Amino acid sequence: MVWEQDVRVIVMLTAEEEGGQVKSHKYWESNKYGPLKLAHLSERRVSLDPSYLKTSPKRRSTESHTNGPPPLDPNIPFVVVRKFTLEHMSHPFSPMREITQLQYSSWPDFGAPAHPAHILGLIEHTDAVVRSSGTTDSSSSPSRKPILVHCSAGCGRTGAFCAVDTVITMLQSQRLRKKRLLQHDGGDSGGSDGEGHGRLGRLGLSDTDEKDEEWLSKDDEDLICKVVSDFRDQRISMVQSLRQFVLCYETVLEWSVRQNPIDSGKRKA
Numbered sequence: 001m002v003w004e005q006d007v008r009v010i011v012m013l014t015a016e017e018e019g020g021q022v023k024s025h026k027y028w029e030s031n032k033y034g035p036l037k038l039a040h041l042s043e044r045r046v047s048l049d050p051s052y053l054k055t056s057p058k059r060r061s062t063e064s065h066t067n068g069p070p071p072l073d074p075n076i077p078f079v080v081v082r083k084f085t086l087e088h089m090s091h092p093f094s095p096m097r098e099i100t101q102l103q104y105s106s107w108p109d110f111g112a113p114a115h116p117a118h119i120l121g122l123i124e125h126t127d128a129v130v131r132s133s134g135t136t137d138s139s140s141s142p143s144r145k146p147i148l149v150h151c152s153a154g155c156g157r158t159g160a161f162c163a164v165d166t167v168i169t170m171l172q173s174q175r176l177r178k179k180r181l182l183q184h185d186g187g188d189s190g191g192s193d194g195e196g197h198g199r200l201g202r203l204g205l206s207d208t209d210e211k212d213e214e215w216l217s218k219d220d221e222d223l224i225c226k227v228v229s230d231f232r233d234q235r236i237s238m239v240q241s242l243r244q245f246v247l248c249y250e251t252v253l254e255w256s257v258r259q260n261p262i263d264s265g266k267r268k269a
Contacts, residue, residue, distance in 0.1 A: 003036060003088055006145050008099055008133045011126055013151040013161055014206050015105035023109065028101055029082055035090045041083040041098070043103035048077040048104075077106045077118045078199045078233050079125060097157040098131050107157050112243050117252035133186075156240030159231055163239055167223045170215060171252070178215050 001007070014023045080103040087096035104122050107113050107183050130147065151157035171212045213219050228245070231238035 002099065002148065003086060003149075006257065007148045008097065008145050009126070009130055009147045010099065010101040011147065011149045011161065013103060013107050013149070013157040014109070018109055018152075030083055030084070032089075036086055037087050037089060039085045041085060041151075042245075043080065043082045045078045046081055046123070046125060046182075048079055048118050073215065077104075077121075079104050079122055081129075098133075100133060102126055109152060109153075110156060110161075110241050110243070112189075112247040115126070116247060116254040119161065119164060119247070119251045120255055122161070123168070124163075124223065153240075155235060155237040158246055158250055159228070159235075159238030160244040163224060163227045163231060163248050164228050167248070167252050168255055169228070170223050173254075174216055174219075218267040224252060 002010070012024065016022065016024050016026060028038070028040070030037075030038055053056055082101040083098060083104070084101070085096045085098055088094055102122070102125065104118075106118070113119060126147070149158050215223060215226065228239045228248070239248065
């Protein structure tokens with residue numbers, strides 16, 4: 001699937017084992033899998049602490065660690081970033097592909113991380129990796145490379161992550177539309193922008209028809225409910241538990257507060 005769909009970025013939202021049960025096999029280990037040959041390049045840990053993320057997405061090290069990634073503060077969540085190459089022996093003239101995997105292990109099955117800021121940090125770092133890999137661009141071309149997101153069953157944690165990412169993108173699109181209306185810009189009301197509109201559809205929503213874009217002009221529509229409902233039409237049990245559903249709201253609210261730090265400070269005062 002990764003080869004066929006030309007996936008270059010993988011987001012893994014589970015540990016390999018939880019409670020003595022295997023949640024995911026180590027499919028990224030160097031080996032031959034039928035005609036596919038996978039070679040490990042590097043592995044490092046990146047902190048998801050919000051203050052630390054201000055220095056990302058600059059690469060600090062691309063060296064492979066023979067004894068695993070260097071230790072970080074155990075109280076700060078982190079993501080393991082792995083790079084490996086994939087080549088197809090049946091396609092000798094096709095160049096090998098470099099793939100980046102981001103593994104976030106601190107999300108328990110059926111549960112939620114300790115703080116929604118961790119999910120935002122993961123989304124921010126994923127966006128940085130996507131931009132650096134050339135996986136997405138400013139066009140709405142269907143040829144854009146898809147991002148693979150998975151946990152264990154591929155519906156609970158995966159659904160929550162995809163829902164939050166998609167809703168944030170939709171909110172950014174709403175803000176862009178309002179900005180254009182205020183500027184009385186009657187031309188080029190479509191397209192994409194530097195705020196993430198080009199990501200719309202990356203993690204679940206397909207490129208929509210005009211009739212499906214009514215949410216762009218609505219401030220009172222529950223976008224989280226809309227997105228989760230759309231996801232569940234495509235895959236059953238997306239956002240599997242009430243705690244995960246609440247996490248979606250908490251994370252989007254966290255993002256919203258970060259966009260308006262002055263206003264939120266006044267409200268607290």
